[in-house]
Amino acid sequence: MKIYEFAQAPNCRRVRMFLAEKGIKMEYVHVDIGKGENLAEDYRRRDPNAKVPVLELDDGSHIAESVAIQRYFEEMHPEPPLFGRDAKEKALVEMWTRRGDFNMMFNVGMCFQHTTGFFSDRMRVFPEFGEESGKKAVQFFSVLDQHLEENRYLVGDYFSVADIGMLCSLDFGKAVKLRPDPAQYPNLVRWREELNARPSASA
Amino acid sequence: MKIYEFAQAPNCRRVRMFLAEKGIKMEYVHVDIGKGENLAEDYRRRDPNAKVPVLELDDGSHIAESVAIQRYFEEMHPEPPLFGRDAKEKALVEMWTRRGDFNMMFNVGMCFQHTTGFFSDRMRVFPEFGEESGKKAVQFFSVLDQHLEENRYLVGDYFSVADIGMLCSLDFGKAVKLRPDPAQYPNLVRWREELNARPSASA
Incomplete structure (x- = not known):
């Protein structure tokens, strides 16, 4: 499992901060969006919108959008709950x-x-x-x-x-x-x- | 419980369609956003962003944003699940x-x-x-x-x-x-x- 990201981007920080609150360790792969590395065809196979961050699961499938990634980990690691309790x-x-x-x-x-x-x-x-x-x-x-x-x-x-x-x-x-x-x-x-x-x- | 809305607005349709899929009946209050009724001070007490739709709960509190309203009803009426099953x-x-x-x-x-x-x-x-x-x-x-x-x-x-x-x-x-x-x-x-x-x- 790994996350493709550009650390300076605010939506990447959202995921990093969320995972830190959950105590989840993660492998990160740097994608230089300034140089347009996210626009390459192989990157678009991960996300047709060519955005960061993208989570790559061990089965090779992908979840894009910061809040979607956060929600995946909320479900897999419910404590502490960060999406609400009732x-x-x-x-x-x-x-x-x-x-x-x-x-x-x-x-x-x-x-x-x-x-x-x-x-x-x-x-x-x-x-x-x-x-x-x-x-x-x-x-x-x-x-x-x-x-x-x-x-x-x-x-x-x-x-x-x-x-x-x-x-x-x-x-x-x-x-x-x-x-x-x-x-x-x-x-x-x-x-x-x-x-x-x-x-x-x-x- | 009631929803303030402008039926032609796409985000209001999102909520109406969602509630229909759940079989939930709702009272709707028409707010004419073309005439700016949502910009009045009493409306802003419901939503400081002055948007539609807004759900008013029986305790007098409010939930704005279409997906937030949908999520409330997903939690209260889980069947059929519309936000995912795993x-x-x-x-x-x-x-x-x-x-x-x-x-x-x-x-x-x-x-x-x-x-x-x-x-x-x-x-x-x-x-x-x-x-x-x-x-x-x-x-x-x-x-x-x-x-x-x-x-x-x-x-x-x-x-x-x-x-x-x-x-x-x-x-x-x-x-x-x-x-x-x-x-x-x-x-x-x-x-x-x-x-x-x-x-x-x-x-």
């Missing part, structure tokens, strides 16, 4: 995971792709759309800060995969200078610092 | 749900938002980015068509919430004239027609 908690973890993907990762990612030109050899860039996406990420800082005023984690007192996803998406914002100001977003920064102090955060 | 199947359902969100719903949605001007009273539009997103959705038709050549559903012979999500995202493409040509994408169209023949598809 119906409502599982739904709230899902809700915050998706908010993290659509309101944070998406906006930060679009800002990165459309303003830095990192992938401009393989996509059309719209710099103004990228800047607008960055503004939307910052608008979401307010939603998060207000929520975290009354909640230690995204789902109350329960640390979950939603926190991991949101943290990795938020921290990726540094690449485009999107960082919450502690004076303006004290609860968000408190939450971020608490999470980044976990050993898994630097896995 | 670890690998659950992971593959998650993978295809996310591919549906990122490669289909996202691209169709961006095409819709940035080329039709439906929400131009509340967002900046970038028509060229919208057109480019539409092209990416069409590129993904090929990935799907190839996959569905050897698979009845997205996850082999197992009908799942991933099919529901992908179908609703794909069908939403009609709003921006993105429809797979049967001659070019025969497997994708065969799959779409089989799904749309289920009674739940028109729930």
Whole structure:
């Protein structure tokens, strides 16, 4: 079993941090997405979307998408549970995971792709759309800060995969200078610092 | 228990179809997002992101995001299972749900938002980015068509919430004239027609 990944990518960090919380050791294979190694035909046999990370199982089959990989290991190694412990908690973890993907990762990612030109050899860039996406990420800082005023984690007192996803998406914002100001977003920064102090955060 | 929704919206259809497959009856409250009823302050107490659908539980708390609502009911009413039956199947359902969100719903949605001007009273539009997103959705038709050549559903012979999500995202493409040509994408169209023949598809 091994994971193909590009360690700097935020979705790869999501999986690394999750596995560290579970205490699962993993073999990693470096794929240089900057050089486009993921676009090669043999890589597309692992994932037709040519993304990282991809989990290769011992039977040779593949699971792509960070949260799909996390969910596989949640099922195989249930302790500690990171996707929720009852119906409502599982739904709230899902809700915050998706908010993290659509309101944070998406906006930060679009800002990165459309303003830095990192992938401009393989996509059309719209710099103004990228800047607008960055503004939307910052608008979401307010939603998060207000929520975290009354909640230690995204789902109350329960640390979950939603926190991991949101943290990795938020921290990726540094690449485009999107960082919450502690004076303006004290609860968000408190939450971020608490999470980044976990050993898994630097896995 | 009730769901706030705008029936024409693809993510609301996802929930309706899912509940129909489970045989769950629901009370729906119409929210006219065209008129911006979701942007009112009292609606934002249900979802700070002001989206539809939102599930209101009998204790007055809320669960937003279509897949989070689906997951709540999967836990409360496990039969028939629609999120997978073992670890690998659950992971593959998650993978295809996310591919549906990122490669289909996202691209169709961006095409819709940035080329039709439906929400131009509340967002900046970038028509060229919208057109480019539409092209990416069409590129993904090929990935799907190839996959569905050897698979009845997205996850082999197992009908799942991933099919529901992908179908609703794909069908939403009609709003921006993105429809797979049967001659070019025969497997994708065969799959779409089989799904749309289920009674739940028109729930």
